[in-house]
Structure formats: structure tokens, C-alpha cells
Amino acid sequence: MNNFTFINPVKIIFGKGQIAAIADEIPADARVMITYGGGSIKENGVYDQVIAALGNRSIVEFKGIEPNPHYETLMQAVNLAKRHRIDFILAVGGGSVIDGTKFIVAAMEYEGEDAWDILAKKVPVTKAVPFGTVLTLPATGSEMNSGSVITRAETKEKLAFGSPFTFPKFSVLDPETTYTLPLRQISNGIVDAFTHVLEQYLTYPVNAPLQDRMAESILLTLKEEGPKAILNPQDYDTMSNFMWCATMALNGIIRVGVPTDWATHYIAHELTALHGIDHARTLAIVLPSLLRYKQETKKEKLLQYGERVWGVSSGTEDERLEATIQATIAFFETLDIKTKLKDYEVGEDTIREIVRRFEERGVKNLGERADIQVKDVEEILTMSL
Amino acid sequence: MNNFTFINPVKIIFGKGQIAAIADEIPADARVMITYGGGSIKENGVYDQVIAALGNRSIVEFKGIEPNPHYETLMQAVNLAKRHRIDFILAVGGGSVIDGTKFIVAAMEYEGEDAWDILAKKVPVTKAVPFGTVLTLPATGSEMNSGSVITRAETKEKLAFGSPFTFPKFSVLDPETTYTLPLRQISNGIVDAFTHVLEQYLTYPVNAPLQDRMAESILLTLKEEGPKAILNPQDYDTMSNFMWCATMALNGIIRVGVPTDWATHYIAHELTALHGIDHARTLAIVLPSLLRYKQETKKEKLLQYGERVWGVSSGTEDERLEATIQATIAFFETLDIKTKLKDYEVGEDTIREIVRRFEERGVKNLGERADIQVKDVEEILTMSL
Numbered sequence: 149m150n151n152f153t154f155i156n157p158v159k160i161i162f163g164k165g166q167i168a169a170i171a172d173e174i175p176a177d178a179r180v181m182i183t184y185g186g187g188s189i190k191e192n193g194v195y196d197q198v199i200a201a202l203g204n205r206s207i208v209e210f211k212g213i214e215p216n217p218h219y220e221t222l223m224q225a226v227n228l229a230k231r232h233r234i235d236f237i238l239a240v241g242g243g244s245v246i247d248g249t250k251f252i253v254a255a256m257e258y259e260g261e262d263a264w265d266i267l268a269k270k271v272p273v274t275k276a277v278p279f280g281t282v283l284t285l286p287a288t289g290s291e292m293n294s295g296s297v298i299t300r301a302e303t304k305e306k307l308a309f310g311s312p313f314t315f316p317k318f319s320v321l322d323p324e325t326t327y328t329l330p331l332r333q334i335s336n337g338i339v340d341a342f343t344h345v346l347e348q349y350l351t352y353p354v355n356a357p358l359q360d361r362m363a364e365s366i367l368l369t370l371k372e373e374g375p376k377a378i379l380n381p382q383d384y385d386t387m388s389n390f391m392w393c394a395t396m397a398l399n400g401i402i403r404v405g406v407p408t409d410w411a412t413h414y415i416a417h418e419l420t421a422l423h424g425i426d427h428a429r430t431l432a433i434v435l436p437s438l439l440r441y442k443q444e445t446k447k448e449k450l451l452q453y454g455e456r457v458w459g460v461s462s463g464t465e466d467e468r469l470e471a472t473i474q475a476t477i478a479f480f481e482t483l484d485i486k487t488k489l490k491d492y493e494v495g496e497d498t499i500r501e502i503v504r505r506f507e508e509r510g511v512k513n514l515g516e517r518a519d520i521q522v523k524d525v526e527e528i529l530t531m532s533l
Numbered sequence: 534m535n536n537f538t539f540i541n542p543v544k545i546i547f548g549k550g551q552i553a554a555i556a557d558e559i560p561a562d563a564r565v566m567i568t569y570g571g572g573s574i575k576e577n578g579v580y581d582q583v584i585a586a587l588g589n590r591s592i593v594e595f596k597g598i599e600p601n602p603h604y605e606t607l608m609q610a611v612n613l614a615k616r617h618r619i620d621f622i623l624a625v626g627g628g629s630v631i632d633g634t635k636f637i638v639a640a641m642e643y644e645g646e647d648a649w650d651i652l653a654k655k656v657p658v659t660k661a662v663p664f665g666t667v668l669t670l671p672a673t674g675s676e677m678n679s680g681s682v683i684t685r686a687e688t689k690e691k692l693a694f695g696s697p698f699t700f701p702k703f704s705v706l707d708p709e710t711t712y713t714l715p716l717r718q719i720s721n722g723i724v725d726a727f728t729h730v731l732e733q734y735l736t737y738p739v740n741a742p743l744q745d746r747m748a749e750s751i752l753l754t755l756k757e758e759g760p761k762a763i764l765n766p767q768d769y770d771t772m773s774n775f776m777w778c779a780t781m782a783l784n785g786i787i788r789v790g791v792p793t794d795w796a797t798h799y800i801a802h803e804l805t806a807l808h809g810i811d812h813a814r815t816l817a818i819v820l821p822s823l824l825r826y827k828q829e830t831k832k833e834k835l836l837q838y839g840e841r842v843w844g845v846s847s848g849t850e851d852e853r854l855e856a857t858i859q860a861t862i863a864f865f866e867t868l869d870i871k872t873k874l875k876d877y878e879v880g881e882d883t884i885r886e887i888v889r890r891f892e893e894r895g896v897k898n899l900g901e902r903a904d905i906q907v908k909d910v911e912e913i914l915t916m917s918l
Contacts, residue, residue: 149547149548149770149773149774149777150548151547151548151549151550151551152545152547152548153544153545153546153547153554154544154545154547155542155543155544155545156541156542157540157541157542158540159538159539159540160537160538160539160540160789161538162534162536162537162538162539162789162790163534163535163536163537163790164536165536166536169538355770355773355774356774357753357754357757357758357774358750358751358754358774358777358778358781361746361749361750361753361754362747362750364746364750365743365746365747365749365750366743368742368746369742369743369746372742373742385534385740388534388740388790389534389740389741389742389743392534392743392789392790393743396743401786404545404547404777405547405548405773405777
């Protein structure tokens with residue numbers, strides 16, 4: 149096992165009826181801004197529960213944080229919050245609203261000229277306005293970590309940041325808030341969470357059997373519960389299990405002491421930035437090709453994953469590796485998530501553009517062995533055509 | 534899955550050489566008290582590393598926190614710390630030193646007449662002096678939770694308390710600090726951690742498959758790594774895996790949303806209080822009888838545990854239940870932990886005394902179904918004779 153540091157101070161308040169509990173989590177005299185997305189929370193009762201819980205607190209609303217939240221939109225929220233001297237933000241929504249809110253709270257306290265530098269120049273965040281979340285879409289795990297991915301619409305850049313100051317103070321996870329999700333978002337959430345686990349698990353062994361089994365626990369549970377969630381998205385137990393899997397997939401607990409990959413995410417972000425393809429779908433496009441391309445260096449973990457998660461135990465090593473990758477693809481396709489670029493009408497032009505951008509940005513040394521260079525990215529994407 | 538709240542703000546700093554990292558975790562101007570046990574840390578190099586890391590900070594030492602730490606001893610530490618206006622405590626040792634330190638930091642800020650009331654009268658802790666830990670014995674999980682068990686020597690009472698204010702600020706887990714542990718303590722630690730998991734797992738199903746698998750992950754890893762730790766207690770990877778299992782067994786993560794038992798602990802504490810038997814050994818005495826006594830209401834989880842952890846899959850239901858309990862006993866005995874009262878020269882007198890104490894204290898409704906009464910405790914202990 150490698151040396152590690154772990155900390156995760158987020159308070160999780162899980163279960164039906166728990167939105168009311170935010171009344172005890174936000175200071176009674178707080179000046180609160182609620183951030184949300186397109187407004188579905190006004191149709192499914194979540195908004196009403198939030199307003200009831202906030203009681204007499206002074207409230208400002210910021211509506212319209214889009215999927216892959218835009219820097220441009222978020223800076224409007226920053227201005228609104230500053231104007232109203234907001235001292236607590238409540239993010240109500242999925243990963244985009246929560247990621248966006250992490251940027252807002254950091255940008256509100258940013259003392260440099262342009263808060264975009266937090267992303268582009270990796271300027272460290274040294275303070276932030278406190279915030280909590282009410283999660284309505286299990287997927288990204290943002291509700292229990294300090295990371296955030298932001299898109300600049302103007303330049304089609306999608307960049308990440310994180311800081312000890314951008315952990316939510318609390319997150320409410322009420323599975324009932326997911327009952328009205330479109331199936332497309334449920335599928336996306338399952339694939340997103342599943343891929344988060346694989347990024348932290350399909351690397352190379354470092355004798356960390358507990359972390360391996362914890363990762364496999366999430367994979368096996370998503371494998372079981374995912375298809376059930378599609379069939380019956382109003383089954384409380386199913387949605388509870390899916391929701392908790394998505395949170396556990398990226399709260400840091402399976403990552404301790406082991407190498408992590410993240411090349412799939414790094415490459416996939418470009419497909420969203422350039423074409424607006426759903427994040428989870430871009431992962432499903434890149435991951436299988438990356439696993440095939442890297443199957444030699446990932447062999448031991450791939451074989452273990454195949455056997456323990458998909459029951460792949462017979463055949464030559466090469467056959468088992470391929471069967472394992474095929475099982476992963478089949479799982480994504482069961483969830484109606486396509487895994488080829490052509491399924492999204494994306495061709496070689498886009499690969500060339502991604503190569504150009506990576507060369508311009510000086511991208512190099514991706515993956516757990518820091519051995520994926522731009523030419524490898526080109527080959528991986530070509531395998532996904 | 535049941536509703537739940539989870540929070541665990543402890544920073545874990547794991548790995549070889551990490552004691553030096555405490556230099557960055559304790560304020561530079563802190564007045565530090567170091568608490569420790571019998572002094573083995575002065576022989577194995579841990580003390581020297583701690584002193585080096587603390588640098589120029591003002592330091593007071595409190596030596597002599599015994600196993601099953603005594604209220605009487607800890608109150609001496611409270612007085613010493615107050616006299617020196619200590620504002621940070623560093624606990625260096627195993628679960629007893631850490632549990633004891635949690636009581637010290639709470640008692641230092643206690644405003645009532647007698648800090649024993651925190652235990653005996655369950656007076657809530659409302660503030661505490663901050664503290665960190667350097668763990669030297671994987672076992673209790675105290676390094677990453679807020680709970681503590683304290684013994685009053687005078688009355689032979691062993692009672693528990695916990696509070697949001699008694700989480701360590703940080704815990705350093707360096708597996709190399711375990712290299713000089715007596716085998717007896719390694720065995721105890723394995724059984725202690727294993728039983729912690731079972732207390733949170735062997736109850737009844739509530740459709741929480743991820744929590745079940747996470748619990749089984751720890752059990753399977755302890756089953757594998759435990760015997761290796763006994764054979765080769767200076768193998769870094771083995772001790773790392775054991776250490777991380779023990780921490781994960783009681784940091785709250787496997788407990789979320791599921792019922793918990795804890796009757797074994799409740800009963801076993803009396804055997805330590807009355808006879809000074811090692812905590813882990815009292816668990817090994819009580820657990821098998823409790824499982825047999827309650828096998829009807831614990832049936833579904835017992836069968837799952839038997840199959841997934843011990844590979845028990847054939848025979849009638851009764852045969853599988855008994856084979857599962859036998860496998861658990863055999864595991865304890867492999868670690869040289871005896872499971873009968875007579876192995877510790879304890880007889881019916883002690884059972885009568887425990888019954889008397891429980892009746893006097895009005896103990897009732899133990900276990901996940903709150904259905905274990907004093908007469909059941911008597912029967913369970915009689916089965917362990």
C-alpha cells in the first residue's frame with residue numbers, strides 16, 4: 149500500500165424526509181443564496197421542501213446553472229451573491245449545480261483579478277464561502293468531495309480544481325428526490341459512478357486488498373442495482389442503493405493508498421467541451437478503448453476485475469481480458485449508453501482537434517504510470533471511432 | 534436502507550515515516566501534553582520520532598495510561614494538563630491511550646462537579662481540548678472515531694461515551710510502529726476489529742447491499758491478513774492491511790443505514806471489568822454463544838456471512854448456521870484466542886455477579902432488535918462456560 153492522507157469532513161444526511169434537516173445545519177441568521185439548474189426542482193416538490201426548511205432566513209435565488217457549468221454563468225452568480233452579501237450557499241441539484249457552486253464560493257473570496265485563474269493557472273483557493281447541498285441526481289459524487297469541473301463556453305475549455313475549502317458543510321441525499329429523473333440521467337449516473345470506481349481501481353496492484361474489495365463492492369452493487377433503477381426509478385431501496393454507491397465512488401475512501409488513472413476522464417472532457425456530449429457518455433466512449441490499449445500494463449487488475457465483477461474465469465489470458473472489456477461495454481449498452489464516436493456523429497476531425505489542443509496545452513504523462521502521451525490519446529480515440 | 538447521518542472529520546496520515554507530518558498538524562505555539570502507556574514507545578523509536586516532530590513546542594508528558602484506562606489515572610492527567618495550561622494533546626499508543634485521551638480532553642473542559650458524570654449520567658460533552666493521535670496498535674478503531682470506553686477501578690465499572698467534540702484532529706498510522714508488538718496484542722487486535730464488523734453486520738437485512746459488501750470486504754481481508762500478521766509481524770504490507778482494516782472497521786462507514794447489535798460488547802465489558810481479561814478475548818467468549826442463542830433472528834445475515842466469508846454453502850440451514858459459527862470460533866482459535874469462560878478460569882459466580890449488576894443498573898433491550906434482556910444475558914454466558 150502507498151502512503152496516503154485522507155480527510156473528508158462532509159456531513160451526509162441520508163434518507164426520505166431529510167431535506168427538513170437543513171434547518172439545523174445553516175446558521176439561523178445566514179443570508180442564503182440557493183443555486184439550481186433548469187427548474188425541475190420547482191416541479192418535483194424539492195424546491196418547496198427547501199424553502200420550508202429555510203424558514204425565515206433571507207434568501208436569494210440563482211437559477212440556470214447548466215450541465216457542464218459555465219464560468220460565464222457562474223460569474224453572474226458570484227456578482228449576485230456579493231451584491232446581496234450572501235454568507236451561505238445552498239446548492240440544490242446534481243453534479244453540475246454542486247460543481248458550479250464550488251466555483252462560486254471560491255470565486256466570491258478570490259482576491260486576484262480573474263477567478264478563471266483558479267482553473268487555468270491552478271491558483272490555490274485559500275478561502276471560500278460555506279455551502280451545503282441537496283442532491284437530486286446520483287452520479288458525480290460531488291456532494292461528498294471537494295473537486296469541481298468547470299467549462300468556459302467562450303473557449304470550449306473544461307478544467308478541474310479542488311481545495312480543502314470546497315467540501316460541502318453537509319449534503320442531503322433523499323432518494324425520493326430522484327423519482328422524477330429522466331431515464332437518460334439515471335443511465336448517465338450509473339455509468340459515471342461505475343467509471344469513477346474503475347479510474348481508481350483498474351491500475352496495477354500495490355497489495356491493497358481492502359481497497360480492491362471496497363471498489364469491487366461498489367461495482368457489484370451498481371451492476372445489480374443499475375438495471376433495476378432503469379426499470380423502476382421509483383423504488384426507494386433501489387434508488388437509495390444507487391445513490392449511496394455514487395457517493396461512495398468518489399468520496400476518497402477507495403482511493404487511499406492506491407494508484408489512480410483518470411486518463412479516461414481527462415480525454416473524455418474534451419468530447420463534452422467540443423460537442424456537448426453527456427459526460428457519462430464520453431466516459432463510455434473512451435474507457436473501453438483505453439482499457440484495450442493499456443491492457444498489458446493493466447493486466448493484473450483487469451483479470452481480477454473480470455473474475456470478481458463479471459465472473460470471467462475461463463479462457464486464455466487474452467480471451468479473459470477481451471471478455472472483461474466486452475462485459476463492461478455490454479453493461480453500458482444495457483443502460484442504453486453507446487460506446488463509439490460514430491454513435492454520436494463524431495469523426496476524425498474531432499480527434500485531430502483534441503490532439504491539437506493537447507499539444508498546445510503541453511498535455512503529457514497521463515494515467516497511473518504517467519505513460520500516456522498525445523500520440524497515445526490519438527490512438528485510443530481512433531480505436532473508438 | 535434506513536435513514537442515517539454520517540460525519541467523520543478525522544484526517545488520516547498513513548504510512549512509513551509519517552510521524553514527522555504531525556509538525557504541520559499541531560499549532561506551532563501549542564502547549565502540548567503527550568499521553569502514553571507503559572513506555573514501550575521509548576524502546577521502539579516512536580517516542581523519539583514524536584519528540585523530533587514536535588520541535589520547539591512546549592511539552593509535558595503523562596505516562597501510565599493502562600489497558601482499559603482508569604478514570605482515576607485519567608483525572609491525574611486532567612489535573613496535570615490544567616496546571617500546565619495545555620491546549621493540545623497528542624495521544625501516542627493504542628486504543629486505551631486514545632480512549633483515555635478522549636476522556637481527558639472532555640474532562641478538561643467539563644464544567645460540572647465530577648467528570649465521571651459524562652459516563653455514569655451521560656452528561657453531553659459540549660467542548661473539548663483538541664487532540665491528535667499516533668496509533669501504535671491496530672485494534673479498536675478509536676483513532677478514527679469519537680467513542681471512548683473508560684473503567685472506574687474503584688467500582689469495577691466500564692462505561693462508554695462519545696461526542697462530536699472527541700474526534701481526533703488527525704491520526705498518524707505508521708505500520709512500522711507495530712513491528713515490536715507482542716503477538717498477543719496482534720491477535721487481540723485482529724479479533725477486536727473482526728468483532729467490530731460483525732456487530733454492525735450480523736443483524737438483519739435492510740436491503741443495503743453496498744454496506745454488506747463493505748463489511749464483508751473487511752472480514753475477508755482480516756481473514757487473509759490476520760494469520761499472516763501473526764506469522765510475520767514485520768511485513769510492511771501485511772501490517773498495513775491489518776492496520777487499515779482495523780480503522781475502517783469502526784470509523785462509521787459500514788454502519789450507515791443498517792441496524793447494529795453491540796450486545797456482545799456490552800456483555801463482554803463486564804468480563805474485563807470484573808476479571809481484567811483482554812477486551813478482544815471477552816468478545817471471543819461472548820460472541821459465539823450470542824450468535825447461537827440468536828441464530829433464529831440473525832439467520833439471514835448469518836447464512837450470508839457463512840457463504841461469503843467462510844464459503845459455507847452446503848447442508849441444511851441449521852448445519853450451515855452451526856458451520857458458520859464454528860468457522861468463526863476456529864478463526865479465533867487459530868489466532869490463539871480461547872472462546873470459553875473456563876479457559877480464563879471464570880465460572881458461574883461471575884455470571885451471577887453480571888446478572889446482579891445488570892439488574893441493579895436496569896439493563897434491558899440489548900441487541901439490534903432490543904430483545905436481549907438480563908435473563909438472556911444469563912443464558913448466553915452460561916452457554917460460554
